[in-house]
Amino acid sequence: MAVTEDVTTRRVPVEHRLLGLDKRSFPYALFAVAVFLVATVLIPRIDDALDWDDPVQAGEQLALTDTLAFVPTTGWNVVRGVRLEGAGIIGSGPAAVTSDGVTLTILTGEFDGTPQALVTQIEKVTRSTDDPSFTISADTRTLTTDAGDVGVVQTYSSLTGDGLVAAFVIDGTGVRVTAYGPPAQLHAAAEEIDAMIASIRTVERGTR
């Protein structure tokens, strides 16, 4: 008898029955469960067990867009990002570097307002789509990059942790910098974070 015959009502033949289930369906079902466990438990655990070991070397830069780059602090680990000087590099994109529990991420996108307007937009979007507790403090600090672009830096707080957010608008491109981590480590890394933010600069095509 095939499994499909009168499947909702018919009792499974005794030689094919285990706990009321048809044993002939087991291989398909168990394969799907096995793949599911490998995909959602085993492989993510392997990922968790592996540490990032891609430290920034002296002189390296990460490409944020075709025309923007920044200099991450030597020794921080690159979690995400495309190096400017590496062989066979393709493209550019968001960057994330981490050190001693502190993570700094940089994200870019089209934006034609002021840095302060960008911070307001970031707060609005984050509160509405990600973390309703995300609140940016009122105290604003001006930060000028080494290339002379002026942006704003503000601290934020949320239920998931506190940190700082910096915003620049360079030639129609908005730049969002976020740094977060344990308060003590974040405080200790403040100078390095400022230096990385200040290193954001325009690079000419072909000079990379």
Next chain:
Amino acid sequence: MSTSTVTSDAAARQAAALETSGWGQRFTFLQPHNLSFWVYVVLMGVGVFQTWSFFGPQIGFYAGGFAIAAVLCGLCGAAWWFWLRHIDRWERQPLGLVVAGAAWGAIAATFGYAMTVNTAMLSIYAKLFGQEWAANWAAGLTAPFTEESAKLCGFLLIMGLAPRLVRTANDGLVIGAFVGLGFAAFEDFLYAANSTGLAFGTDPEGNALRMSATRISASFVSHPLFSALVCCGVIYLLGTAAQPRRIGRGLTFVVLGMFFHFTWDDAVGLGAGNGLLTFGAMILSAVVSLWVLAYAFRHAAPAEYQFVRDILAPEVEAGVPTADELEGILDKKQRKAFKKSAPSRKAKRARKHLRRAILDLTHDVANAHGAETEQVRHARAEVARLRAVAAGQV
């Protein structure tokens, strides 16, 4: 046709073909005694939960962009759906079965499996081989394994739910394509929905529109193609009552399905960053993969032709249709010759319709399990009517 005129040989051929092919079998989703049913339901539940967790917080803010993405990607998916239903002309897969396949591809395979494992795999590659290597190759060396296996799980669960319906290489191609279609449509939507956050969320509708258009423009080579090859290969690998095991052929199709997924996803890496070379890699990948898909369909067709011949054996014996008419609807060359030999344009068109009518008769005979029903009598009358037009007599 009078059943009394049918020889026992023709009737035996028909009965054997109906038994072996599973044509005319109904698909029942609710099967409490079947473990595949419970696994399907639970893993779909996981997918639904993950989907809601992902999109739920953003729906209110990006409602306009999400709506645009859903409509455009939904329309694209619907167009491919109708095309796949159109080419599913032999043992027409029951609607419930293909819906179950597409739903798995859309929900369980994407959010239940792929989202989690893809994130982990991309991270592992970057940790082991560095960001540069990962940027070039990680995507193409992740998705062919993670996404193809996730979609394959759905196909296998459907095999577990309908072992008599999923038996031939052609079944693998068609059902695999539907699972892949569900995955592709939802993945397109996911990309478009994610794009609403670009530009700091200042233009969600515009970004959703642009991303939907980009994804749709490349949808002709996508998950339906990859999954069709992989699932067809798995039928050959496993072997069924209707398809003897062919390990070499099965492995070839499985590997090719995954390989084309790799070449499509890693076209940028294969093009070494050169735009022209990347475009060339994509075109070459598309052409070769579509050729292989057509080859797979051609290779799977003779088994379906034989089922049609056997199921209609009593009808052919009674002259409805004739053996020539039957052969004229099966093999591509004979089909063309049959159409070409029509005496007029009207007759030519009628011969095309006759093909459809004879297939309708096959399906009705199979659905009636060879019994005489009102539907079979009607289908037979339609064949007779169209035959007269096809012969140029009307």
